[in-house]
Amino acid sequence: MKRSSYFRDVAGRFKTHKLAMAGMCILLLELLLLVFLPVVMDLEPYEIYSGFGASPSREHILGTDNTGRDLFARLIYGGRTSLYVGVVSTLISFAIGVPLGMLAGYYRGPVEAVIMRLADVFMSFPSMVFILVLVSVLGPSLSTATIVIGIMGWPGFARQLYGSVLSVREKEYVEAAKAVGTKNLPIMIRYILPNSFAPILIAFTFGVASAILQESGLSFLGMGVQVPKASWGNMLYAAQSVSVIATRPWMWVPPGICLLVTVLSINLFGDGLRDALDPKMKL
């Protein structure tokens, strides 16, 4: 009962947040397009058509790239790539960060010192540089990008959880659970994790947005997703020469706008979510 009313409250608050609702609608629409357009329009992102570097036409809405692949098809598949990297790498960050943050918060002492110090190292050092070093070792590819971005994102989750654990562990019900002899692991899972739900969900949302930006940046440097696989970042990478910028804006404007709108929508959604989940937490 209490749970359902909590969610109703959250949903109610979220609905009053107009920009967040707009963000959510755009994201849903985008998901639908990414899933169904390839089927409906019979899009082929890898097929090489005759006539490379073509301008937009009826067969190719956004023309073709320098090898003759359909740019609209690549835009849609590039969107799939972006969202895939965004979500999967954030899941990786989550999977690393949450347990580490919990350990640090729960055990304190040397465990805490080592983990949180390491988080500081990761946070204070440019992740782009680390990512590039890792890519140089592993070789650029979609999976490298996903894994590497995922690995770099852990300190955010760890810190968030660490903070929550510290605030929850002193609460009476945790003390009580300890007093009756409940083991550490069940305490963490049963009491601490649910209490950290809201901040983690918020961190996850913003994590996806930043992972998408990182992937696009990496691909833009030619160090991320490699052709023939499409990603918005590598579409811009292929269009970065001054002559392309000048004469063929359809090659770089659509993927750029898509990136901008996607990240913007996720951020707006996350903002609304934060206000809805925790009205006290501001900026």
Place this chain on the structure above:
Amino acid sequence: MAEPILEVTNLKTGFYSKQGFYNAIEDVSFSVYPGKTLGIVGESGCGKSVTCMSMLKLLPEKSAVVDSASSVKMRGQELTTKSRKEMCKIRGNEIAMIFQDSMTSLNPVMTIGRQMEEPFMVHQGMSRRQAREKAIEMLKKVGIPSPEIKMRQFPHQLSGGQRQRVMIAMALSCSPEVLIADEPTTALDVTIQAQIVRLMKQLQETSGTAIILITHDMGIVAEMADEIMVMYAGNVVEKASKEELFRNPLHPYTKGLLASIPSLSKEVEKLHTIEGVVPGLQDMPEGCRFCDRCKSAMPVCRTKNPDLCDRDGRKVRCFLYEEGKGADA
């Protein structure tokens, strides 16, 4: 009695919130006389602070509205119609204010000296050097040891009592005619409280400043006030001289307040408390605002808010004392 220095009539202030517009205080009238102390008492949230902030126009302009029928007269000049610029000349100069929490009320990143010098520089056009000398003089007056050193320190380096002394010194810098002290002792230890009360009384004797003392501590009021105004949920419910009020409280709320003071002479089983809490602005009861917590509530109390009426030269807002409406107490 002498001419009042400050006359407040029908002060009414409301706030805009997400849910709508609500009046925080209504129909508040009182006068303050030179050298005298008016105590405004009541639980937190009863509108004591809003009253004083409205007088000085210190409430946020966007959300707070002082009703146009309200009047605040300082020696005959109307303050409610004054522009922001004109108010700046009055604040800290003719009417000064001391706040509750001296830790947060002093700027943490400015030295005591800088903050002490400001009133002199703003209101008396002094140079920094002149202001410095005056500031040191003021600090001496309020009993701060080695003021020259304290001038260079930051608020967090002083003790709570010292900080409150600084606040008092700062407020009295320009010898204001009215001093508003908003819970000046609440954040302090009991022994320090007594020191601060003594200091304020002593300063009042030499300067003749009128003091408006806002507090929920009946003990402090008993010590300092000449006249007492009891507020409840934005209304004045009783106003009388200190002696009369303590000897014979009329309003049930005042009775409750006085009964909740622990007494050493009488042995009591349990400390008296007033059941319930002050209603929020959104859920004011229909009739008398105290009716939900009042032991003497009558049917009429639930339908209409009584007026503040005279009774033997004192004022009380209760149907128990309104002619023809209820029985005499």
Place this chain on the structure above:
Amino acid sequence: MGKYIIKRLLIAAVTFFGITVLVYILASLAPGSPVEMILAGTSNLTQEDVARMEAQMGLDQPIYVQYIIWLKNVLHGNLGVSYRTMRPVTEMLAERIGPTLMLTVTALILAIVIAVPLGIVAAYRPYSPWDYASSVFSFIGAAMPNFFAAMILVYFFSIKLGILPASGMYDTGTGESLPVLLRHMILPVITLMLQYVGIYTRHMRSSMLEVLGDDYVRTARAKGLRERAVIFLHAFRNALIPLVTQVGLSFSALIGGAIITEQVFSWPGMGTLMVQSINYRDYPTIMGITVLIAGFVLIGNIVIDLLYGVLDPRVSRK
């Protein structure tokens, strides 16, 4: 204050040490031996040649010994020799530091200088059209990939209007003069700072709003100070404290942005060198850049800590 500084310096040293360990481990995981890299292209290499070279370079030692040797060299300013150019890495970096610092420091300072007044105005008139405009700008700034922003800028200012150069630090053949350099800096600096103008404006706005509700601001008003004095003498310095934290947090992202921006504008800084080195798997250079950037970020953080001490007397005298 002294104790505080020493503590911060110690933390910085530990962080630096941590970064070097991480980077060294990563680089040693790379496939292929350095010797093969260096001698790539040399014909008739025997196993023995390779082994001899490896022994010469200390590569037959256990990894932690190698690391200690490397760290010792790094601390002496010896970052090794580039596999790609065969020049000392220190020398290559020396050429690249200037351009990168020029971009990042200018962008950072400009972003702060622009954002602080914008934030104050937005906070002073919250929910005004001006406030909305600034928050729309910052939302877009935060979501805009900086290479896309760069391409848009190039499209309008270099191609359509033809008033600003789109690449390099100087024009070819005209010699190196300050006005030319400044003209070349405009687009990259705008690209790099856009996002931070937005972020800092929002932070300044919210911290100013918070501070304006603080008790000491009420005290200042009750003293009869004019609104301008209240804001600039009392609220401003307090509101800057959280902004300083934010600036400190953005150093690392700023470097990441600089790598991409340099790439778009062919700016001869450490970012373009990094990308080239990765393409050639030039590990000495990659590690050199990493260590240098780590050093910069740490120095930046120390500066931030010092600023804290200056702005907030409670920090340094505790």
